[in-house]
Amino acid sequence: MLIKPSVDIPSSEITNHSAWLNRRQFLGASAVMMLANSSASGLDAGQPLKFRGAAGSAVAGAYTDEILTPFADVKRYNNFYEFGTGKGDPARYAGEMSIDPWSLRVEGEVAKPGVLHLEDIQAGFDLEERIYRLRCVEAWSMVVPWIGYPLANLLQRFQPNSRARYVQFQTLHDHRQMRGQRSFTSSIDWPYVEGLRIDEAMHPLTLLAVGVYGEVLPHQNGAPIRLVVPWKYGFKSIKSIVSIRLTGKRPKTTWESLAPQEYGFYANVNPGVDHPRWSQKTERRLPSSFFEPNRIPTQLFNGYGEQVAHLYQGMDLRRYY
């Protein structure tokens, strides 16, 4: 059967110009109201979140009873080069970034590409706590109670197709809000890009965090939404994400592009694969002090081997570092 569109529209049905203009104004006005609404429902750093505790989680590895790194230290000791390369720079300057409004695009090899706004990011998914070890490639580590949801939960909503083999993440690129991106002496090609293989992305331990210590993330910790992959070095856990793109090709990540002999795509925590800057055999568990440096041995996959080692079966971890 052929369906022919009717072209016989009576002129009385056609909207006159002034009414059409009114409609525009109405839409504009309602858009403004929606914006106002969204800023009212989005939460800024420090506001409390409702979540399920980590201790009762059914996910293996979601909880550890190790001593937590104090919140004050989690907030003041950060690597977030968008705000400077000093450890205190992010805490000092991340307030220059606004997280409201915020949009996170999910696109690429998905059936339903779309955009999440701040309120969807913070309240669109069930929040749960995860207490993870965080191991930085610089050989220090923390234990942090994150609040968020598995990346898999978010990805499923956008329905990845069968061509989606990798996930590429991107941080906000705005030199007006991020002074590190204005540095003339930086060799980083902004924006910051990270990536995961799809099976890594879908792993139940891979978290999108929107909070920490029961509160909305402080800006310097990657507000409003950041990745946390506890078995990989910290630089994989990209902050302040604005884009998640599913692709068929392995993304070229920022550190890999800068120094491929130092930073691999996988970047799994591995005391057996040494780094030309820092020995990876041990780590300083923070807080560390002069008299008690608190050096502990580093574990393969940061101690999450039981949960993730199968992802890398048959791979030479010295080659795919």
Place this chain on the structure above:
Amino acid sequence: MKLHPSVKPLLFCFCLTPLAVLVWGIAGQRLGPDPAEQIMHVTGEWAGRLLLATLLITPLRRRKGWGQLLQLRRMLGLFTFFYACCHLAMFAHFFLGWDARRVLEELLERPYITAGFLAWLIMLPLALTSTNAMQRRLRANWGRLHRGIYLVALLFILHITWIARSDYGEVLVYAVPVLVLLGWRLRQRFSPR
């Protein structure tokens, strides 16, 4: 012409200030959650700054009436070595846990550590031969030996360049003056006059 008698003691106190601030910070636990990083940075930074000051003496004292600056060079050089020693000791404390077996591994696997250690090693005989007596005993060889400081300066630049991860701002702050100071010496040596 002689320096004012207060100049040397003042410079001595000035050179000790960064150390005092660090010790004060350690004693009061005011260095944050990872004191290793800050202690390494401050000791390394001051070794570098004092090295620059030491290298600046010769060009400055060529100016009319500035000749007496030479009297400060030994103190600046020795404080350079002193902060380099602190830097090395703190590396052994925080990163090696005073485990001698790991020294070789670090020296072989991490080029910036090799460069830094070599710089310290070259400075060692310079510090030991810094006395008036040694200067007299070595005569012309003393000058030749102490030209090693130029090599130290180059190794220092190599060391900080290899440490830099993505931002070369701080490297330039040291590299440009070092190259200017060494360049000035090359010009002096090869200029027709």
